[in-house]
Amino acid sequence: MKRRALLSSLAAGSVAALAGCNERGNATTGTTTHDDSTRTTTPTTSDAPTPPDTGLADATTAVFETRDRTISLLGGRRRLPSGLVMRAWLSATATADHPARVTATLTNDTEYETTLRLDEVPPFDTTPHASPGRDYDHTLYLAPTERHGFATTVPAVARAESGGWYLDGPPDRWQPEAVELAPGETLVGEFAVVPERPDSFPPGRYAFGYTDDPLTLSAWQSSQPGPTEESAFEDATPPAFAEQSPAWYHDATPETQAFLRPSAERVDAPAAVEFTLHNHRTEPLSGNVYDWTLYKQVEDDWYHIAPWAIPVPLTPLAPGDTHTWTFHAFSGPSVECENAVALGHLGGGRYAFHVNMSSESGPTHAALFDIDAPAVSVTPTEDVSVEREYRLVRASTPDDGGDRATLVVQRTDDADTRLLPEQVMRPRNRGLRNTLPFFEDGVQKVRLRTTDGVVDDALHGGEPERVFRYDGNAFAAWRA
Known part of the structure; x- marks a missing residue:
């Protein structure tokens, strides 16, 4: 009052x-x-x-x-x-x-x-x-x-x-x-x-x-500003994100004042899903409409799929206003879609779309959705050439005139961090995409001659070493 x-x-x-x-x-x-x-x-x-x-x-x-x-x-x-x-x-x-x-x-x-x-x-x-x-x-x-x-x-x-x-x-x-x-x-x-x-x-x-x-x-409606339809995930209890605890769409009630509604909760790839954030509060939601994240759930953990970088303008959402993110999911390579988020190489499973918009002291917002698609196979880019020397594979991408560098990936004993095929196939992991497929039986190490930027991205921009698990095996990566 x-x-x-x-x-x-x-x-x-x-x-x-x-x-x-x-x-x-x-x-x-x-x-x-x-x-x-x-x-x-x-x-x-x-x-x-x-x-x-x-x-x-x-x-x-x-x-x-x-x-x-x-x-x-x-x-x-x-x-x-x-x-x-x-x-x-x-x-x-x-x-x-x-x-x-x-x-x-x-x-x-x-x-x-x-x-x-x-x-x-x-x-x-x-x-x-x-x-x-x-x-x-x-x-x-x-x-x-x-x-x-x-x-x-x-x-x-x-x-x-x-x-x-x-x-x-x-x-x-x-x-x-x-x-x-x-x-x-x-x-x-x-x-x-x-x-x-x-x-x-x-x-x-x-x-x-x-x-x-x-x-x-x-x-x-002042008394019931939230959604009245039932969610397909009404009884779901997804794990918490590492740094944020969002308000989930499937937990929204008619009394919920702000919610992220998906246009579909189960889709067959390729498919488009619209995620619309509704603000039925009497004050704005603040944050950044470019600060969205796609996660995939495997067992009891979330894995960050995209994006790699986020623009940082302040973009509040006024009372009564909405903002819609259109997301196109592809099981194979993506097709560019105007005014939309398009991601390829997404396998079947449960995903979450999260947006970092909130009231002054309230939660951010997220929605679950399932994609029906074949499992993702990690394949190298078409421009890579390889030769094997016993337990070593030498790989190379064409010289485009930029600075050259070498990424070394080798089997190791153990690792805590897990990488999914959907993550390896992202552009930022191009260096791992052009090394991991060559670890056939007996191969212990892959040396990739590529551009300096590809090596930086594979090592998260300057880390001396990256250790991870992929497909049941542990690997270490570093700059030669």
Whole structure:
């Protein structure tokens, strides 16, 4: 309730900043109509409300008091091709006295007087409305209120017996087709968030406008923000990761506020699986969307499969927002997939997709999935040449003009670390891929003449020696 009170006081401050406006006290409002199709208003800069500090996530959130809904406004900051700046934010939640409200400003911070058509500038188009996906039976409107600075019509809204507010009448052209703004001028609009019918406000994403990054209201059920479908791994107890304890999708309940949902939990390779992180909290998840990891479970241990390196930008996930990672799994060589993660040489078994995104003190997120595929065979690259001298195999890759080095791999007595075929076939282990397949009966050592970078990668970038188990045998690797 503390967060709701904070939002209410923010709304009161924003409303007081609008010149010449009076608080509406009744539960149902009438319709006010003006004749202008193009309006020009000239409020001073000091009349315009100050947008809240939304931080990197750039979103505002409201928990309704009138129905079981929480909404978040996304995409409320943009510079238009004309050079003007649009800002929009949730300035009040829905109460028994009024619907939820969105305040929006349009500022001309250029040096020129500008006439702007509003048909592609939500929420200032003539009748701002949106539906969740393609469900056009449920339409949400941003209806101008009496505090709107230049609306041509102020529609009536009413409160249903069930508690929710709605549009009390047919939609109309509520705002002018164009406005004129002098240099430094700011226009202010306030809108009621109301569905077309009393009980027609399903959870979903309501996108206003047709740009790639529209103004969006994301709505979810406050009491049950999590998944309701059953997971195929409902009774699974996967081992813990070495450094993190994630919140697993299969443990999520309808009350779970943030979860990583896979589009499928069992697939046959080749296959694509989408992992979508949903944030139904009222604060952002922080972290890095590039910081994902694929693990494979063998017995009671997880083995890191990919990636090798991670870019490090901070990429928060706003309340109500989602982020999707598309993962393509191949049993053989991978095929490049645009805007997706594509990994080849993945054998059958249980995997986990983990993302390092969390609330301030909460867990990260992960999802289990099974791949049905043949076991992976470790094979050398096509460009390697070999010759055997009794117990020694000499291998070589072509000289590409770079620095050359030699990797030595030899049988040893024991090792604690295990390598899976899926790991050996990763590009970073190219040096091991071009040595381990040549350990036939009687071979004790393989010397690979290759590039300096390949040797560095095989030794984890500078370790003097790497000792590991592979296929039931122990090996040691070092730079000659």
